[in-house]
Amino acid sequence: KAGVTQTPRYLIKTRGQQVTLSCSPISGHRSVSWYQQTPGQGLQFLFEYFSETQRNKGNFPGRFSGRQFSNSRSEMNVSTLELGDSALYLCASSLDGQLRAKGNTIYFGEGSWLTVV
Amino acid sequence: AQSVTQLDSQVPVFEEAPVELRCNYSSSVSVYLFWYVQYPNQGLQLLLKYLSGSTLVESINGFEAEFNKSQTSFHLRKPSVHISDTAEYFCAVSESSGNTGKLIFGQGTTLQVKP
Numbered sequence: 083k084a085g086v087t088q089t090p091r092y093l094i095k096t097r098g099q100q101v102t103l104s105c106s107p108i109s110g111h112r113s114v115s116w117y118q119q120t121p122g123q124g125l126q127f128l129f130e131y132f133s134e135t136q137r138n139k140g141n142f143p144g145r146f147s148g149r150q151f152s153n154s155r156s157e158m159n160v161s162t163l164e165l166g167d168s169a170l171y172l173c174a175s176s177l178d179g180q181l182r183a184k185g186n187t188i189y190f191g192e193g194s195w196l197t198v199v
Numbered sequence: 200a201q202s203v204t205q206l207d208s209q210v211p212v213f214e215e216a217p218v219e220l221r222c223n224y225s226s227s228v229s230v231y232l233f234w235y236v237q238y239p240n241q242g243l244q245l246l247l248k249y250l251s252g253s254t255l256v257e258s259i260n261g262f263e264a265e266f267n268k269s270q271t272s273f274h275l276r277k278p279s280v281h282i283s284d285t286a287e288y289f290c291a292v293s294e295s296s297g298n299t300g301k302l303i304f305g306q307g308t309t310l311q312v313k314p
Binding site for chain 2: 086113115117124125126127130132137138140172174176187188189190191192193
């Protein structure tokens with residue numbers, strides 16, 4: 083079956099603009115998480131959605147937001163872009179986020195590369 | 200709150216040599232432990248995970264990791280590496296008591312396998 087799909091793969095934006103990134107989870111997965119990866123800060127958790135509700139949130143400013151639709155697809159939005167927002171944004175999905183179930187694994191997409199100039 | 204420390208940012212090793220990538224964690228609650236691998240320009244792939252039970256877990260491609268609760272470590276080992284193992288490896292933890300898929304990652308270790 084298809085993996086986690088993220089679009090677009092690459093994009094360049096100008097400071098002050100906004101951007102929307104999309105993520106389609108694996109079919110049947112209801113939990114979607116977003117991570118930011120940068121050389122300096124590494125992988126940082128942004129937020130997690132489950133059944134259209136935000137279940138967890140990382141320590142990012144309010145410019146970073148997300149949502150999940152009824153089909154489990156998710157989008158994240160960054161408004162008023164700053165140079166420091168340049169990063170690889172990774173989406174991950176799992177059945178329901180309950181990692182205690184041995185068969186429940188978090189799968190990652192290939193990411194969206196955002197460059198802010 | 201949890202934190203993860205990967206003690207080596209880069210590990211160079213010759214092909215067919217053994218390797219150990221070190222990972223220590225800090226947490227006030229019980230955690231699950233993971234190792235993910237990232238090849239260039241790709242996302243993360245799960246290598247192995249520890250949820251409970253046997254403290255030694257193995258992956259299908261020869262890697263293994265041992266959970267040591269007293270030393271709060273989860274080091275990754277492979278007895279003989281291949282060129283194709285060259286990648287970045289991330290150790291991660293997740294709170295085991297909560298209903299969450301949130302992962303806290305270490306800074307990563309770049310494994311460079313030389314011929």
